[in-house]
Amino acid sequence: MITGKTKTLAILADPVTHVRTPQALNQRFAEAGIDAVLVPLEVPAKALQATVNGLKACRNFAGFVVTVPHKTTVPAFCDVLSARAAAAMSVNVIRRGADGLLYGDLLDGEGFARGLERAGIEVAGKRVFLAGAGGAASAIAFALAARGIAALSIANRSTAKAEALIARLAAQYPALECHAQADPSDHDIAINGTSLGLNADDPLPFDPAALSKGTLVAEVIMQPEVTALLTAAEARGLRIHTGKYMLEEQLNEMLSFLTRDMGEVL
Known part of the structure; x- marks a missing residue:
């Protein structure tokens, strides 16, 4: 039951209808006996700063997914960033601390790698193809680089954005073979790190027919669980890895991060 003592949190997205984190995290709150609720908010880009600033001012507000x-926009609205969020220039979870400050972190990459x-699936020494250079893709790139992949190819509609990600990776992992391709x-592994696949009429992020035999095809899209990309990959006899693994591995980290100061938020 929601009361005046319930801590509130929100997931910010546009669109928001596809998100699965509220269901999953609210279940975790209930199981752990935590008096908190996460609600979905559909926030257009032009209203993002006003939304974050407004909720930051609410003393019973505990944080965002x-x-x-x-x-890649919200880091500018955080007061403190973790080292990995600052390196990737991306944030997917924000805690409002007892001091009223916003602490941003990036759990996408860890969730994906742990999944x-x-x-x-062992990633050390593997050659990885990554579609995308946005928030989730950047997080995945850094997490896989930290786990010793041999090479990373990044494909993005904006070559400049891909090259900017490569430059950030090179600064932290100079031995990694990394290029735009x-x-x-x-x-060995081909990953969709873009939002392509959320909608039924989305184009594929890359052509599964071009993949080598034995390539693992992995997704960050969580809904639908089996995207058009994964369906096409399975039709070619390739092994697939769905986005649910990433979500499940992130939930414990999110729960710990978001509730760290919860007893003191009020």
Whole structure:
């Protein structure tokens, strides 16, 4: 039951109808006996700063989960960023501390990498193709680089954005072979790190027919669970990895991060 003592949180997205985090995180709150609720807010880009600033002023507001298309915009509205969020220039979770400040972190990459590990997929020494250079893709790139992948190819509609991500990776992982490339062939793992696949009429982020035999095809899209990309990959006999792994591995981290100061928020 929601009362005047309930801590409130929000997930910021546009659109918001596809999100699954509220259902999953609210279930975790209930199971842990935490008096908190996470609600979905559909916030257009032009209203993002006003929304964040307004909720920051609410003393019983505990934090945000942030998703498409706001992950690379909200870092500017945070008071403190974690090292990985600052390096990737992206945030997907924000805690309002007991001091009233907003603390931003990036859990996408860790969630994705841990999801691969839980599925028994070793990434060290692998050649990885990554579609996208936005918030989720940047987080994944840094998490995989930290786990010792051999090479990373990044494909993005904006080559400049891909090259900017490569420059940030090079500053932290100078030994990593990393370049902008649209061809997904000759890779061990091919990842969709874009929002393509949320809608039924979206184009594929890359062509599964171009993938080499034995390539693992992985998704960040959580709904639908099996996207058109994964369906096409399965039709070619390729192994697939759905976005649910990433979500499940993020939930514990999100729960810990968002509730750290919850007893003192009021």
